[in-house]
Amino acid sequence: MSKVRKEKMEKLKRKSRRKHLMNELSYMTLPENPFLDIEENHLFCQKVFAFLHSREHKIQIHGDNYREHIEKSTQMLKEIVSRVKVTPKQGRLIFFxxxxxxxxxxxxxxxxxxxxxxxxxxxxxxxxxxxxxxxxDFHFGLCIERTEYFYELSTWGL
Known part of the structure; x- marks a missing residue:
């Protein structure tokens, strides 16, 4: 298969996976085009991870096992969300x-x-x-990242 044809097929597959994600999120009101261009998406995600890596003063969330990490993180996330007084209009949610x-x-x-x-x-x-x-524009963020031994919570601008 030629390189051009292979790239075109990969783009079509990605478009299909994006459409499937949109269907999964049908309970939400999404903008007409909620996705970035593929290359822009890649660059944005790189910027997000670089930004998060550079942040200091993250809160470590410890548990006895990964299930407890998730439960404690979810509880902290819900507490933070309940305290937000002014909600920013839009943001980008990362899906792995x-x-x-x-x-x-x-x-x-x-x-x-x-x-x-x-x-x-x-x-x-x-x-x-x-x-x-x-x-x-990285004006605000609410992030919980997994590490090998604990989870890290980082918030700003909320």
């Missing part, structure tokens, strides 16, 4: 998929309303993915 990472544009208030479902869909509840919600 089998083939790629997607940064989908969401209404932050709806994200908070459907937090339990989103924790399942981002695979955070099963210990597979991190929970990362950030503004496109």
């Amino acid at each position: 998929r089998e083939h790629e990472i997607e940064a989908i544009l969401v209404n932050v208030n709806e994200c908070f309303t459907h937090l339990n479902q989103l924790l399942e869909q981002t695979k955070f509840s099963s210990g597979y993915g991190d929970f990362i919600l950030v503004a496109e």
